[in-house]
Amino acid sequence: MSQRQHLLTVDSLNRERVDHLLRVATRMEPIAQRRQVTRVLEGAVLGNLFFEASTRTRVSFNAAFCRLGGSVCDTTGFTFSSMAKGESLYDTSRVMSGYCDAIVMRHPDQGSVAEFAAATNVPVINGGDGPGEHPSQALLDIYTIDKEFQRLGKSLGGAHILLTGDLKYGRTVHSLIKLLSLYGPLRITLVSPPGLEMPSQLVDLVTSRGHHVEQRNSLASDFSDLDVVYATRIQKERFTDEMNESFQGLSNDFMVNRDFLDQRCSEHTIVMHPLPRDSRPGANDLNVDLNGDPRLAIFRQTDNGIPMRMAIFATLLEVDELVEKEMRPVRWFVPAQTGTLDR
Template sequence: MSQQQDLLRDAMRRLNLTRDAFSERLGVRRRALDTWLLPSDSSESRAMPEMVGKFVAEILQREALDTGAGLAGTGQQRPLAQRIAAEGKPQLLSVAQFDRGSLEDLFHVADVMQPIARRQKVTRILEGAVLGSLFFEASTRTRVSFGAAFCRLGGTVCDTTGFTFSSMAKGESIYDTSRVMSGYVDALVVRHPEQGSVAEFARATNIPVINAGDGPGEHPSQAILDLYTIQREFSRMGKLVDGTHVAMVGDLKYGRTVHSLIRLLSLYRGLKFTLVAPPSLEMPAYLVELVARNGHVIEQTSSLAQGLRGADVVYATRVQKERFANGETLEGYTPEFQVCKALVDAVCKPDTILMHPLPRDGRPGANDLSVDLNHDPRLAIFRQTDNGIPVRMAIFAVLMGVEQQVARSMRDAGWRSPAHIGPDDADFDGLD
């Protein structure tokens, strides 16, 4: 049943259609489409007729031909790893490597990974492969997420965390460290506190290198999973990313997640961005100019209530105090600068999506995303982190050239998973 849901979601995404428009295109009732998209364990879930599945495949095939995607010589038949390559290498250093088409293709691979990420299927497609996880900056979620994604593909992980315990603290160059590690492992995930440093690691090797955060620079995999989450949330509600209103809140100066996400979102059409931050932590001017050049509407404000009003997506970030230069302060960033339930209920819509890259500061009075939203179904932060697994699995599979082999390599998992990961998860958070 999950293959049915993946096919329909992928078709709506590629055709850029809402559920209403897609059901009309198929010539079926919206209610029927909704039942085909429900989790398989739902009492209202229904199997899609075989004829409809064939019709969907035909529509997608015609669409590919109409846009030239299936024609020889267009470059679209090249492997995805080649289309997103960094200087000709299968490496992920920046979201600038993607266009909208390659993003959609990666999301399709992530959809294929969902049964594995959701503990229904297992694969050994990367059996024997070793991942080097080099985190020269403290990390819990990102490090474990990448490691879990690699292990779920059948690989193993060699982990190291902290600069002071590495040979670089003894004066070894990035080039030497990268070249040596490349002789030990088959792929590298690197986080480093200095912007541009992960690109240095990548230049010294031909194996896949993934940027897991380079100081205030970028965090491409986080932005990709964020956009994937937005698309899945919108699919559930029958909405499109095109034309949406996104409010980005908090430390927009040093928050590398928003730097990468706003660049990816700018690949879509007709968006409105409201950037909510105190003057000292505003989004860098070059990113504002880049988004504006792509024809999107941009508003900047320091008023939280004004900035959140009418937003389809609220993306909050914590203050990156560790990146402040000498003498920088939190001027204008008071405890009232908090996305809390009272504010969300007052100014946001019933279907607004609340997101955060985590970790968030959950202490009372913290100027972050408040924990009093934990039971609000609009809060998508845990669905967001869960989506990190299939997205990072997809990235590994693409960069290592096995994405076409995954579907036929799956077998049923031999253990029983809980219906929901967390005791407070909503019905649509279930492991279907």
């Protein structure tokens, strides 16, 4: 079977395929924003298999499939009962594809989703395989940047994008930088504590594609031309003793908060984050003092998970053209702002 049929890694995505998904996601907006409904997947069944808990991702895929008219069988938990009895991923995959028309799988072990997908012709979407891939997140991220830029009259060509936080272990930023490298040319600034830098092969890849990459160990510089700051959490559990010591004096150098935005960036710099963010005091994560600031795009970003995941399902199941012809108006009450003023 062809890799086209699954969505396992961003590496399988070229510019044309990403462009297509961005276009289809835009087409899904009237449904995602609950102005229209469609039933194109009426009768279809999604197997939403979460071998690892991840409520937001699970609900997002579930809701996206429902919005297309399909039904969802959820499974949550660290082990499947039958796999605990020695069933192979091959058998599980083959059995599930007899029940479902598409499968989303999240699993703590890198490579397991690909192993699962190898045993079936039913489209499989990688919902995150441990330190591996989480392609739908990277797709909704680039969709968000594209949408925000359209709103602001900007374009990806020549944009300046800052990725900051834990760039070594954060799979989100790894996948995102690969997708970004299909566009541009871009100016990409990478800011992380010493020891948590972006892997050099990824920096080399992006540079080889003609982008300008700059790496720093502090946010204390001028970002007045910055278009996007993409923040991720710095988990101190990742630190060696040595790193811990050197980080003591540095932690303020990685704070994405209102001061940083007001003093170093511009009024058009948007702030993104893969969520969840740690809102506890002392967490080295995106500060809650930005709540309510229109530059904070994190909730628009998570909202965008619905049209992008709808686009992924619709494309893999080949109803992406059909949807447009089969929409009808929503009949229930939808608040003017489905979220808070933080939209």
